[in-house]
Amino acid sequence: MAILGQRFAERNVLYEKSRVLGMVTREVTLVQKMADSQRLRDWAAAESSPERKHQALIELEEYRRILRDSSYFFAHAASGNYYFNNEKGGHEIGQPRYTLDPANPKDAWFYLTLRDVKDTQLNVDTDRKTGLTKVWINAVVRGDNGDAVAVAGSGVDISDFIKAVVSSELPGVTNILMDRGGAIQGHPDVSMIDFASARKAAGKEAQQTVFELLDDPRGREALRRAMAALVDGKADVETLDLVVQGQRQLIGVAWFPQIQWFVLTMTSADGASANTRLLPAVIWLIAALVLALLAAMLILQKTVIRRVIRLDRAARDLSEGRHTEMAADPLDDELGRLGRTFGTMAERIASHTEDLERQVAERTEMLEQAAHTDFLTGVMNxxxxxxxxxxxxxxxxxxxxxxxxxxxxxxxxxxxxxxxxxxxxxxxxxxxxxxxxxxxxxxxxxxxxxxxxxxxxxxxxxxxxxxxxxxxxxxxxxxxxxxxxxxxxxxxxxxxxxxxxxxxxxxxxxxxxxxxxxxxxxxxxxxxxxxxxxxxxxxxxxxxxxxxxxxxxxxxxxGPSSDATPVRSLGAELSAQAGHVVGTRLVAAGGSGLLVQLATLGSDVLLQSC
Structure with missing residues (x-):
């Protein structure tokens, strides 16, 4: 029974990990892409540029429309100006909401992020100006030299976060999210959450940690060892049998390297036993479903699956840039019509791709030539x-x-x-x-x-x-x-x-x-x-x-050849235009010179006839 309970705890924490990743990873990825935007990096390098600011705000608004919370923030390292906007608006987006102050403890999260965070960090905190309590996703914006020049990010409403991530779908199971130090970042009971953990950790302030829930010092030490093993990659999941607030609990712990958090699931020993007793019935049900699926596969093999495989192979070839002729499907059903439509589409894509590659090659050649050619004379630059x-x-x-x-x-x-x-x-x-x-x-x-x-x-x-x-x-x-x-x-x-x-x-x-x-x-x-x-x-x-x-x-x-006829030079003509006449030196092949004084202006002004 102990082994079955351990298996249950392992699968439960892996399931909860997949649920968290399903929501958090998308938001973290979007915020990281936003922070890597060239427009934002350009604005961070020259905050006072109106054009760069305009382009950056357009970029931020585009990300706001696809982020779960419909909000963004962007804070400059040099000036401390903090820009924020959400779907409610209510503020001129071109103006900063406020200016961050390194002397203000509530703004410590920003300067700690610039100093300590390599890419992305999650932090549960309340914004001092907007009053919004969120799970903030902070991503560092780096300049061309690698220095941190700004912080960009978004947030997830704390109640939405608890409902979507922390709340468990299984009875008797409690999910807890915590950072590397054990500070609680997500809990069904909001009062248990340790807000502003980054600032508290830097200032060595008291924090609400998961270790405070454990009654036995040996249990706390066992949990710390399990967390260290997960961070070092020695295991994917760690399971423990600990006493939590007077009750024996089966603990499952998994590590999120993407967000630097742990997910911890607690299941009462009685609840785990009840769940494990259902395991044989679940296994028989799964076996019956597998047999039913195999029967369905055998029935569909000749009429559907082979045709789908053939269509899938053609689609993969097309996605990898290979255009292969696909045999026409003779059946006049949905798959047959789909196959014929796909074949027509593939031919058009191949034709369009060939034309596009030709245009790109021509444009590249033109740009290469323009980069090395003087536009006025047509010779090289x-x-x-x-x-x-x-x-x-x-x-x-x-x-x-x-x-x-x-x-x-x-x-x-x-x-x-x-x-x-x-x-x-x-x-x-x-x-x-x-x-x-x-x-x-x-x-x-x-x-x-x-x-x-x-x-x-x-x-x-x-x-x-x-x-x-x-x-x-x-x-x-x-x-x-x-x-x-x-x-x-x-x-x-x-x-x-x-x-x-x-x-x-x-x-x-x-x-x-x-x-x-x-x-x-x-x-x-x-x-x-x-x-x-x-x-x-x-x-x-x-x-x-x-x-x-x-x-x-x-x-x-x-100089001019020795049989040169003295004629009016361009220098003489230019001097004549100014109202006086100058002498012009015409040099013969041997280097000797002839000084000619001219006083009249003819219809042609020539230096030499060759």
Missing amino acids: RRGMLQRLEAERHRLAHTGGFLAVMLVDVDHFKQINDTWGHALGDQALVAVARVLQNSVRDYDLVARWGGEEFMVALFGLTKFDQLRVVADKLLCAIRQNRLDCGETRLALTYSIGAVMAAPQADLDAIVQRADLALYQAKTEGRDRAVLDCLMLDEPACGQQQCCNEDKPCPVAIK
Whole structure:
């Protein structure tokens, strides 16, 4: 009989545990999801932002509609502002109900939750402002760095909680919910509940615990050992035979790791004996029901079950993304019609899924391209160029060859914007991008580096003279372009700073060396290229020059070819617009210069004819 009583206590506490989980787990899960909401985390990070606050309150209202208590609260760690709303309303949801105070003992639950709770905690307490007594579900909201930035949660009305969870459906059985310290969190008699347990435990105040119900000190110690074994996972259920308030009781205890509570069922020894005497009859009844079910299964096997299994298999395949042809059911009954309808639905889902995957792939490709493309010129942006440069450097390190980085800066671009407006400036940038793309090989790269500055990357070079040729070609190509600005057609020029380097060279060092070369080209008079090298051997460099990272060594300055006809420069035109004429330096291939003084304005303003 003792063994049967123990079995009864075990099954009873497992049954009560499943009942509690059925209600509490849903609410805890919803509150945890609410606390993990990105909108709430964003608001906690910037409480004063009206837009984040608006979005967070919308999110909180959506959760309120599906929570059992139709209520929520949200409290900020930084300000202590406490927001609350339930189905009764009665308060402007955009305003805090009150502000929590660390010096107020009634607000200690909030600061203890922030400090001690990892995810979620249940606490039975009365809100000091609203006067509502509930089983509060407190979930910690964590910022991107993992710090606790707020507490979000909901509550379950204490009477509703007792009715749905604590009250037992079996006669002679009493259910008690208690926390890890044994403080009573749920009891059919509300006066037995230990309210504000978290605050009391932190302040070492007296609490109403289940141990006070036990008459024998040895019984209290036995219960503590059983609770410790459950928390450590050594057992799923612990059963004890103890004396509670003068009556011998069979105790069953189970642990809820999800909410950090125990459920304890107490059954009087006489009640347990009465229940165990009914056990043989219950077993015979169950056996009869099983036999009846087996008979029904045999009857239905051919007409229903096989067809249901086939339909279930097709549904599982569909849910896992596999579209399989299902043989048509020839019978014209409910299952047959259901099978044919399911087949039609599966075909439509497969077609829709295929179309959706295609659209997602297209959108992803478009977004990827947009993230690496300059929207004005259509060439790569800085991010795209850096990614490609790194990849090409690693490739060249294995295949051989050198790379060259050319920084190209449009001459007098600020004056173009100031004199003719930004629309013409945009046309100039588009024209430069088009010239650069058309002047290099298909596998070389062109990018807008920033503002009026572009970058050209050349790969697989073997001689420094190849860089000279490309620089000549780029300088010549830009002079073929004209920009219309009223009665005047302007020819663009740009300055180039270029570095040819071994692929092992540091990318930042290459770009810095190219920037220095560009600066020299600008100071030398613009419309030219200054070429440099980095970590090249003497055969590749073609001369006795230093090619190290510490000392720049420009080896060539390129300007207009030696047969250039002196014509009016863009700089001269811009100065003429300001009311005076300046001289323009045109640099020949060998580096010699010709200073030309101009005094008249023609219909074309050109730097060079190539």
